[in-house]
Amino acid sequence: MCASILAGDSLRALYNKYRPQRFADVAGQRHVVRILQNALVHKRVSHAYLFSGERGTGKTTVGRILAKALNCQRGIQPEPCNDCEHCRSVGNESFLDLIEIDAASHTSVNDIRDLREKVRYRPASGRYKVYLIDEVHQLSRSAYNAFLKTLEEPPDHAVFILATTDPHRVLPTVRSRCQHLRFKRIDHAQMIGQLERIVGLEEAMADDQALALIARNAEGSLRDALGLLEQGLAYAENRLTERQMRELLGTAGYEGVSIVAAAIARGSVGDAMTALAQSIDDGADPTALHRQLVGFFRAVLMLLTSRNESILGQYSADELAVLREVANNFARIRQPLAVVEALTERPPLTAARPPQLDLELAIVQAALATGAEDALRPLPAVEAPAVKTAAPSYPAPAAEPDPQARPEPAGAAANAPAAGLEPSPKPSVDPGTGPEPEPEPEPEPAPPPGTGDSDLLERFEAVRERFIALVREWDPTVQGQFLGAPARMEGSALVLGIRQQFALDRLDSPAKRAGLEQIAQTALGEPVELRLEHVPSDSGGEAYTARIARAAGELLGAREIKDV
Ligand SMILES: [Zn+2]
Known part of the structure; x- marks a missing residue:
C-alpha cells in the first residue's frame, strides 16, 4: 500500500470503458483538438504528427479518433460518425488500416524495414493507413534512420502519428518533419469533472475529498486517476470516502500532514518527530507522507512567491487556510526554500520530487542569488478571490476587507500587497532595496494595449x-x-x-x-x-533579460517589510 500502485497498468478497465470516442469528449486538450479539426475541415491533414505530453493525457485516444475521422465512411468530417463499419472497427480495435506500434518493444531496424515495406501497399478498406507509434523516442538510432526515409517521402495514403512522453529524445530530423502538437497535463478542476462524471455513470458514490485526493495523486494523468478511482470503488464497494481512499493510498490525512508541516515550519524538531510517529501509527506510508510534505511546502512556496493557480487550485478553502497559517511562520523566503530542499535532498527519496520542482527551486534561488531582500510580510487572513477552491461546498471563511482596497499613504505603492504580487507598474527597483543600479533607459516600449487572440x-x-x-x-x-x-x-x-x-x-x-x-x-x-x-x-x-531582472526585483521589493 503505497504510491507505487500508481505504476500498475493492469487496472485500466474504467479508462478504456470511458475512453472518448469523439474529439468533443477529449478532456483538457482543446488546442490540439482545434488544430486537428481545422485540418480535417480544410482537408489538409499532415502526413506526420508528433504528439508529445505526459502519460495519460490522451495522445493515443486522440490518435484513434483522428484515424476514425480520416476513414469514416460518411466522409472526412471534424468528428467521426462512430456508427459506420470503419468507425466501429476502430472502436473495437479491429480496423486493419490503423496500425498501432509500441516502439518500446519494436525498436529494431527490421521492425522498421517491415513497416517501410508494408506502408507502400494501399489501405485495406479505408482512405488512409494510419500508423500510431507510441513511445517513439525509444526507437534505436538505426531504426530512426530507416524510418526517416519513409517520413521524407510518405505515400499519399499514409498518416504517421508519433507519440512520445519525451519529445527532446526524438531526433530533430524526425521532429522537423512532423507537425508537433503538445498535450497538456489535465488540470485539477477538469480532472475532478471527469471523475464526477464517471462516478455518476457507474452509479457509484464518492465524496468530494476522496476525488480531490485521487486528482492530486494522479498529477495530471487521467489514466492514473481512473486507475485509482477503480481501485477505490472496488475497495469501498462503490461508496468511496476520503478515509478509505487514504487507507488505500497509505497517505496521511491533511490534518496529519499539516501538523508535521507546522512543526517543521516552527523549527520544532521534537514536535515534528512526535507528529511523524503519530501519522505512521495511524497507518500513513512513509514514502507517501514524504511526498505529501514536499507537496505541502511546495504549495507554501507558491503561496509566498506567486499565485500559481494550477497548484493552489488543488486545495480547498480550509486547506488553503492551513497553508497560510504555516506560511506565516516564515519571515524570509529562504526558509521555506531551505525546507523544500532539505525534504528533497536525500537520493533515496528523490521519487518524492514532482517533475517541475527542480526548475521552480532553481528559479527562486536564481532570484535570491541577486542578493535581494527576502523578508516576508504576514499573508492576509483571507484568500484572494482569484484562487479557485477545489471543494466549493466548504463554507468560505468570513470575509475581511480586501487588503488591496485599503487606502495607502503616498509612496507606499512600492510595497505592493503581499497576496497579489502582480507586476507593479513601477519602472525601476525601489530605492533602499540594496545598491541602486545605474539608471538606464527603458529597454523596451510597453506592449500595445489589446494583445488580441x-x-x-x-x-x-x-x-x-x-x-x-x-x-x-x-x-x-x-x-x-x-x-x-x-x-x-x-x-x-x-x-x-x-x-x-x-x-x-x-x-x-x-x-x-x-x-x-x-x-x-x-x-x-x-x-x-x-x-x-x-x-x-x-x-x-x-530586453528579455532586463524584463526578467526587473520582474524579480519587483517581486522581492514588493515583499519587503516596511520597517526593515
Ligand atoms: Zn464513421
Missing part, C-alpha cells in the same frame, strides 16, 4: 517547428530567421520577429508575404493574417 499565438507556437520546416522548403535562406524569434499578436494579426534586416527586405513584397501566409496557414490549418517586424537577436535578448 492569444490562443492563435499559442497555436502558432505549437506548430512553429513545422512552420520553419515548410519555410525551409520554400526559401532556405530565411528559415533561420524564425528560430527562437519572438512572435506576438497585434489585433488579429500574428506578428513574427525577423532577426536580420536583409531577410525582412527579402520578404517585404506582397507575393512573398502571401507565400509566407500560405505556409503559416498550412502549418496552422487555418487562415492567418501575418506581419513581420525586425527584432535584432541581441536587443531582443537584452
Whole structure:
C-alpha cells in the first residue's frame, strides 16, 4: 500500500470503458483538438504528427479518433460518425488500416524495414493507413534512420502519428518533419469533472475529498486517476470516502500532514518527530507522507512567491487556510526554500520530487542569488478571490476587507500587497532595496494595449517547428530567421520577429508575404493574417533579460517589510 500502485497498468478497465470516442469528449486538450479539426475541415491533414505530453493525457485516444475521422465512411468530417463499419472497427480495435506500434518493444531496424515495406501497399478498406507509434523516442538510432526515409517521402495514403512522453529524445530530423502538437497535463478542476462524471455513470458514490485526493495523486494523468478511482470503488464497494481512499493510498490525512508541516515550519524538531510517529501509527506510508510534505511546502512556496493557480487550485478553502497559517511562520523566503530542499535532498527519496520542482527551486534561488531582500510580510487572513477552491461546498471563511482596497499613504505603492504580487507598474527597483543600479533607459516600449487572440499565438507556437520546416522548403535562406524569434499578436494579426534586416527586405513584397501566409496557414490549418517586424537577436535578448531582472526585483521589493 503505497504510491507505487500508481505504476500498475493492469487496472485500466474504467479508462478504456470511458475512453472518448469523439474529439468533443477529449478532456483538457482543446488546442490540439482545434488544430486537428481545422485540418480535417480544410482537408489538409499532415502526413506526420508528433504528439508529445505526459502519460495519460490522451495522445493515443486522440490518435484513434483522428484515424476514425480520416476513414469514416460518411466522409472526412471534424468528428467521426462512430456508427459506420470503419468507425466501429476502430472502436473495437479491429480496423486493419490503423496500425498501432509500441516502439518500446519494436525498436529494431527490421521492425522498421517491415513497416517501410508494408506502408507502400494501399489501405485495406479505408482512405488512409494510419500508423500510431507510441513511445517513439525509444526507437534505436538505426531504426530512426530507416524510418526517416519513409517520413521524407510518405505515400499519399499514409498518416504517421508519433507519440512520445519525451519529445527532446526524438531526433530533430524526425521532429522537423512532423507537425508537433503538445498535450497538456489535465488540470485539477477538469480532472475532478471527469471523475464526477464517471462516478455518476457507474452509479457509484464518492465524496468530494476522496476525488480531490485521487486528482492530486494522479498529477495530471487521467489514466492514473481512473486507475485509482477503480481501485477505490472496488475497495469501498462503490461508496468511496476520503478515509478509505487514504487507507488505500497509505497517505496521511491533511490534518496529519499539516501538523508535521507546522512543526517543521516552527523549527520544532521534537514536535515534528512526535507528529511523524503519530501519522505512521495511524497507518500513513512513509514514502507517501514524504511526498505529501514536499507537496505541502511546495504549495507554501507558491503561496509566498506567486499565485500559481494550477497548484493552489488543488486545495480547498480550509486547506488553503492551513497553508497560510504555516506560511506565516516564515519571515524570509529562504526558509521555506531551505525546507523544500532539505525534504528533497536525500537520493533515496528523490521519487518524492514532482517533475517541475527542480526548475521552480532553481528559479527562486536564481532570484535570491541577486542578493535581494527576502523578508516576508504576514499573508492576509483571507484568500484572494482569484484562487479557485477545489471543494466549493466548504463554507468560505468570513470575509475581511480586501487588503488591496485599503487606502495607502503616498509612496507606499512600492510595497505592493503581499497576496497579489502582480507586476507593479513601477519602472525601476525601489530605492533602499540594496545598491541602486545605474539608471538606464527603458529597454523596451510597453506592449500595445489589446494583445488580441492569444490562443492563435499559442497555436502558432505549437506548430512553429513545422512552420520553419515548410519555410525551409520554400526559401532556405530565411528559415533561420524564425528560430527562437519572438512572435506576438497585434489585433488579429500574428506578428513574427525577423532577426536580420536583409531577410525582412527579402520578404517585404506582397507575393512573398502571401507565400509566407500560405505556409503559416498550412502549418496552422487555418487562415492567418501575418506581419513581420525586425527584432535584432541581441536587443531582443537584452530586453528579455532586463524584463526578467526587473520582474524579480519587483517581486522581492514588493515583499519587503516596511520597517526593515
Ligand atoms: Zn464513421
